Amino acid sequence: MSHLQQSFAVRFTYNVFFTEKLFKSTNPLLADFFTQQSSELRKKILFVIDSGVADAHPDLLTDIKAYFAQLTDRVELVPELIVIPGGEISKNDPALVEQLVDAVDRHGVDRHSYIVAVGGGSVLDMVGYAAAISHRGIRHIRIPTTVLSQNDSGVGVKNSVNYRGKKNFLGTFVPPVAVFNDRDFLITLDDRDWRAGISEAIKVALIKDSLFFEWIERNAEALAARDMETMDYLIHRCAEMHLEHIAGGDPFEMGSSRPLDFGHWSAHKLEQLTNFELRHGEAVAIGIAMDCLYSQQLGWLTDADTNRVLKTLRTLGFSLYQPMLDADESKGVLKGLAEFREHLGGQLTIMLLQGIGKGVEVHEIDAAKVRWSIATLKEQEPTAESQLV
């Protein structure tokens, strides 16, 4: 018996750019990016666009074509710009992944070419997955168009699709080669999507950075009123913390390290229970509220701090109760604990708070305390009349 040891490190480097009017001819960012990519050959670029974004920006496809018409010396735009449905539905339909793989084949998009995804987190997840598995990984550029994707998933290293309704069951860890956050896409978001992404910023602030939470608390009304400068700072700081967490730990989660997932165990299940009518960020807001109340019951989070978090979430416009929280327990949120453990692997690990800015992992969850948190949220919920917006 003998053995050979293999050991090597692979370095991944990418930039997250913050810009506006990305596809206007006056913005050199994308053109410069392709100029700087070392290349012996002109590369192909395949665009995949979220239909919601294409609808809200009727000039988008024309702008993209015009922008790349200036760059034909460097890159070749695949003339077919693929528009696919946005939202969680895009991750539920295996035919969409197949449609993209087929386009890769049909248009001869090789591993040194680029697939660009323009859209919300779900579209980025799905397109990233199709890019990751085609030819063992085609270079992937993300252009996130929602608050959630610009400050969280879109700047990270994961992609995924759902499998038989199980969220993110199929996927890989593959960093993008670049991310372009264009603030103009945020202007046309509806209020729900504008708001939903803020919950990820609250999440990361609560577990890592009390000053950032205080900033969000002070600026909750401005954010609710859609002040763009305030949102710019929130996205930049949240993206920065997300990138730091990835680089500082175990980027591909090969060991026991976890994603930044405070408030997420119940959120994933709630999304599924509501058939994804609840947006991810909306579910995370409820999950944050639940896990703050749970931390309060442990005596880890003061009553005052718990109320500050709930008040901030409500000021932002989040509903903190959803009737599916009271679904039969044989299929309710508590079932989500097992699925959450199974998806991340290893021991059950749930992040709780020992104060604002201080996340702590636990490995057991007491069902009675979860039930109390749910009952409290239900009790505090404004009546149906006052909920009408």
Next chain:
Amino acid sequence: MSHLQQSFAVRFTYNVFFTEKLFKSTNPLLADFFTQQSSELRKKILFVIDSGVADAHPDLLTDIKAYFAQLTDRVELVPELIVIPGGEISKNDPALVEQLVDAVDRHGVDRHSYIVAVGGGSVLDMVGYAAAISHRGIRHIRIPTTVLSQNDSGVGVKNSVNYRGKKNFLGTFVPPVAVFNDRDFLITLDDRDWRAGISEAIKVALIKDSLFFEWIERNAEALAARDMETMDYLIHRCAEMHLEHIAGGDPFEMGSSRPLDFGHWSAHKLEQLTNFELRHGEAVAIGIAMDCLYSQQLGWLTDADTNRVLKTLRTLGFSLYQPMLDADESKGVLKGLAEFREHLGGQLTIMLLQGIGKGVEVHEIDAAKVRWSIATLKEQEPTAESQLV
């Protein structure tokens, strides 16, 4: 406009063990491996086995169950050992990937659990792919059972399946967590599979190590006569060179670096043209012969050295001509050049020889010289009568 730069390195480490009687209770290798894996929890192990291997080793499933029955304190064998068809067919059928993903779901196999593949290169490729995409990557152990997989693909970092007949169109780069090469599996190989894997050793010797080629040349008769000690050395040295190439360069082929693919551009196409009746290694032997003759025409490889290579391949028992080499050029091997470029991406890059042990990359291939190589191989081929084995 501003940007954040993300940069991190991910280290991958794994051992390739050379052993025998891996699943006998007297062999502690696997048990030790699982003891050394850091673990807060007992992990699940899902076995997927090549039907050809299961048929040739009727005690295999019983042995695996008995072996893991001793290890229940450390690991939990999923009681259903999945047996799937071996050979290229396993990479052509999307239902098999689905069957494995479904088993992952049904048996609650998480990312910190293990999927073990036992089989030839095709089964390892397919199972590795299913493991790589499930839960964003379940730990994967390879137990290669053929010469080809023990010295080449099985010790590397790639996995794949075919898509609509296009070889390796879908796949990822994900290193295994361990490889166990058990020489006993080689004893039951039929002559074609025993021989086929030797062509990858000749390939790596020709482009990197003239002394290793001379060793193969001297030992060709012993290898053809199935001398096991000789094969042990061949596999060990070939695996070692394969691992060195991966670690020394660009393991995930993100830049312009290439796999060790001398003789492979035509081999991939020939496999497809013969509907995979030609084994990969048999096709590579023909591809090596073709690219040696091509190098000879360039004046880069002497007539004597060219003949040494062809003679060694024939001594080993390889046929160096296949009628599909003369298929209509609208669909023939020359079409394989474009597909080869597209799959690897970037500029066409073909390895040729400037002497034994010295591979050199070129970026153009002259069709007339390819035709001459094919005609030469056809002319030199023994008549049909003498071919009968």
